[in-house]
Amino acid sequence: MPKVLIGDKLSPAAVEIFHARGIETVTKTGLNTEELIAEIPEYDGLVVRSACKPNADVMAAATNLKVIGRAGIGVDNIDIKAATAKGVVVMNTPFGNxxxxxxxxxxxxxxxxxxxxxxxxxxxxxxxxxxxxxxxxxxxxxxxxxxxxxxxxxxxxxxxxxxxxxxxxxxxxxxxxxxxxxxxxxxxxxxxxxxxxxxxxxxxxxxxxxxxxxxxxxxxxxxxxxxxxxxxxxxxxxxxxxxxxxxxxxxxxxxxxxxxxxxxxxxxxxxxxxxTPHLGAATTEAQENVALQVAEQMADYLLSGAVTNALNMPSITAEEAPRIKPFATLAEKLGSFAGQISDFGYDEVVIEYEGEVADLNRKPLTAALLAGLLRASRGDVNMVSAPAILADSGVKLTETKTEDSPVYDSLIRIKVKTKATQNAPEGGWRTLAGTIIAGQPRIVEVKGMALEGDFAPTVLYVNNLDKPGFIGALGQMLGEAGINIATFHLGRTEAGGEAIALVGIDAVPPADFIEKLDALPQVRYAKVLTF
The missing domain is CATH 3.40.50.720 (NAD(P)-binding Rossmann-like Domain)
Known part of the structure; x- marks a missing residue:
């Protein structure tokens, strides 16, 4: 059961909305910063008006906090930058008063x-x-x-x-x-x-x-x-x-x-x-309206993921949330894949939406993809903090949409331009695409090569030359390491050309496994990925 701290006076009718939705509430008004820091770790949500001030120190202590709801318009008392970095959604109620x-x-x-x-x-x-x-x-x-x-x-x-x-x-x-x-x-x-x-x-x-x-x-x-x-x-x-x-x-x-x-x-x-002493919103009707509105918004977010009137995250209606959710999962996994194989960082990110997904609310999908991408190198990143982190880093982001997809009803593609290295002075592009099949996210394209694979918890990704003996050598190495193969998916440009292997495995290989795999003459690049 989600738990919400009510930090400023709130209408009993608003509190009842939380309870009716199955959300526990605790009302503690007048808390100073030290008291709020001590109190906040156990809560999923925080309701404030203007007196309660969740600053950066409070955000640092908010280990479980997911959303702050301001019953009113002004959010001067909330450190939105710190909340965003922590992955906390900040909502207000701009229409109630x-x-x-x-x-x-x-x-x-x-x-x-x-x-x-x-x-x-x-x-x-x-x-x-x-x-x-x-x-x-x-x-x-x-x-x-x-x-x-x-x-x-x-x-x-x-x-x-x-x-x-x-x-x-x-x-x-x-x-x-x-x-x-x-x-x-x-x-x-x-x-x-x-x-x-x-x-x-x-x-x-x-x-x-x-x-x-x-x-x-x-x-x-x-x-x-x-x-x-x-x-x-x-x-x-x-x-x-x-x-x-x-x-x-x-x-x-x-x-x-x-x-x-x-x-x-x-x-x-x-x-x-x-x-007058800040009476702009001080009518019975307005105070009731903003209280009821913030309770509904926070309950929707905590229970269904719907986002309304957020200042640091794209809005997602309750009707959109079920349709968006599987594509958000796909986008996050594609971003994670791209991040894990971009070893030297990146200068540019391109996201392409094709088919039916292009007509959905794409902002949360982009946020989910960026969260997956950045998490590979920056750790604790989520949909709230990812767009701001990418913007601050100076990485160029381009987003396009196409109404038709040649093969699938919907397709999401990510292209990441990696930083220049001694071996690749111009940098290079990592390109991946995925779709939803039978309700599940699937990878359907890597480096322009068509294949169809799942996002297993542990995946061995190998970019190799399509030469006889490679699959046998790879299987033998996994067997010697005591690693069982769960799934095996292959793609290639042409016979004898460049190829991709995505191998779902039941355990993480030993530390020296990739070094031995790289030593095979057919292997160009190998990496163990986790999802």
Whole structure:
């Protein structure tokens, strides 16, 4: 039975989802790093909101952890790089609180435009300051969106309903999607120049950090209203304070801050500034939605391998998982084969999908193949960590697909270009292909030679010249070593040419066996492979 640690407060209905799916849960909130390190080794899953912080040290101790689920959008509290290296899937719930956060941004926009909090405070003090608050209409003003994704697009829909013009800066927004939303796609400088109101809806990354720097804020229109319900660190808070005091920014409303919890902040007390304590997702509906969603996602992954809303692994739906699983097994074994025979490393990897498999979700298949390939030289690598490891290594990866396969319904082929050596100054290509036959992975091509063999637990792979006497000599050597032959598969280019032997054997040969085999005049290369 999988076991999940709930590290932050979670809805009882979400906990019940785990139990109904047969997953044990333990709730321990408020754990510090040392306590989490001590606790985490026995768990398969970890649920967090924003308080629990699984950092690199926690990941190092997480010997059984398979998935971290964030009930919400932001994952600043999770060390995704360390999780990826450990092979832990990190999921969030990007849709559960999108409406709530969009509504909060609109609410702050209105509050800033009419300075409602300050007017409320003075009214309740008995001052009746009617002449002291001249507001701004938002209708027919230009709203500048920095980020037009899941939340930003919902803000756009509501702003358009308020008769606002919407200009959006988002490198990932297509022209077609902009037309569909009714927004104008612009570059950042254009947005800064034209927007009457700016609201941010992007994650905090190296690319977005300080996107509204002092320099960029100074490019904005006089009388700007600024709203941030996304992440602290996107805006230069010192610059906002200065521009509020000078009057360049008319009003600002922030729900998030560079340092949280924000018990102190340079903006606090500044006239025309409104603050809320990270309430963007704080509605009953949103908290329930994200909790239920993360429980379903984590249960699906732990029980069936379905991956939804993962930040470091391709998504696999529950419907896709059964179809993908046998091909993922094949891909992993092909990668393992290629890795084990690439003794001097490799500079390039080409993966070809032919036939029906080309129409499947290929990203998890590629991840599985790369995991098998890299495991041969790097040890503990899996589908989560493999793509990142390959990218970091600088190895070129190319992926192609072809709708038809000449012989089989589906075929996966891997080509690995090995590094140059003294004997092969240009390097060389290792080429393998496989398919699924009767539900089982089979190797059907090695170095362009057709053959059909299984992936036995221990396989003796021999590249030899097709000369009389080789098979007899090989059989005699195995017999003398006390090694039983389970399966024997042969392929060759032509009579007397290059040949391949894949021999399934019942035990690993002694240490000097390959050396003796290499000494045979027909043998070009020999290796014991394990699957």
């Amino acid at each position: 999108a409406i709530t956060t969009a509504e909060h941004a609109i609410a702050l926009m209105f509050a800033a435009a009419r300075q409602i909090p300050a007017a409320n405070a003075e009214t309740q003090e008995g001052k009746w300051p009617k002449s002291g608050y001249m507001g701004t209409e938002v209708s027919y003003k230009t709203l500048g969106l920095i980020g037009c994704g899941n939340i930003g697009s919902r803000v756009a829909e509501r702003a358009i309903g308020l008769k606002m013009k919407v200009a959006a800066y988002d490198p990932f927004l297509t022209e077609e999607r902009a037309v569909e939303l009714g927004v104008e796609k612009v570059e950042l400088d254009e947005l800064l120049k034209r927007a009457d109101i700016i609201t941010l809806h992007v994650p905090l990354t190296d690319q977005t950090k300080n996107v509204l720097s002092r320099e960029n804020l100074q490019k904005t229109k006089e009388g700007l209203i600024l709203v941030n319900c996304a992440r602290g660190g996107l805006v230069d808070e010192e610059a906002v304070k200065d521009l509020l005091e000078s009057g360049h920014i008319k009003a600002a409303a922030f729900d998030v801050f560079a340092v949280e919890p924000a018990k102190e902040n340079v903006l606090f007390g500044t006239k025309n500034f409104i603050a």
